[in-house]
Amino acid sequence: MIKAVVFDIGEVLLKEKNGEIEAELWKKLGRRNDKAREIILKYLNRAISRKEEDFWLEKKIAKRLDLNPNQLINLWMDLKDKYFEVNRDVEKIIAKLKKNKYTLVSLTDVNYSHEIVRRKMNVYSMFDINLKSFELKTRKPLKKFYKVLLKRTKLKPEEIIFIDDFPLNLETPKKMGIKAILFIDALQLKKDLIKLGVKLK
Numbered sequence: 001m002i003k004a005v006v007f008d009i010g011e012v013l014l015k016e017k018n019g020e021i022e023a024e025l026w027k028k029l030g031r032r033n034d035k036a037r038e039i040i041l042k043y044l045n046r047a048i049s050r051k052e053e054d055f056w057l058e059k060k061i062a063k064r065l066d067l068n069p070n071q072l073i074n075l076w077m078d079l080k081d082k083y084f085e086v087n088r089d090v091e092k093i094i095a096k097l098k099k100n101k102y103t104l105v106s107l108t109d110v111n112y113s114h115e116i117v118r119r120k121m122n123v124y125s126m127f128d129i130n131l132k133s134f135e136l137k138t139r140k141p142l143k144k145f146y147k148v149l150l151k152r153t154k155l156k157p158e159e160i161i162f163i164d165d166f167p168l169n170l171e172t173p174k175k176m177g178i179k180a181i182l183f184i185d186a187l188q189l190k191k192d193l194i195k196l197g198v199k200l201k
Contacts, residue, residue, distance in 0.1 A: 004103035008164040017083040047111040048133045080117045089186030109133040140169040
């Protein structure tokens, strides 16, 4: 019997539109998007597992691109506020799961700047437990993240469903016995949850 449903947040519950944000950001700053993306990817995995609450990633990028860090941070945060939006169809599914007494968990890779916007949007209030990479100093798909999930929920792997939009992030939990759903859209998610015996009425 399924007792807990675990959601990734970025591009599952939240439409973050990072590609559009970055394109607009670098256009406004007069920099090449491909060069900036290369630098972001170099530091991103370190940023999402850092405990420190500062704009570490943005400062690294600013230094590499010879930009004013405050200008970069302010503009980037404004664009995140503009583009981030809740997927209302997924939110409705979460509400039905809550009504049916499932334990709801978020398990997410998140850096400090994304965390600020998510708190403003109050997305964590939808869940009973929130597991964040930068607080736990780990990231998906490392096994430690999913071990913490089992410890916090006090459930068996087969009693949990994990939902993520990135196939690699599903491999480790599946090996541990956790049921996994690759997120495409809310309609597909609803069908897959029902197939696994989850009540959504």
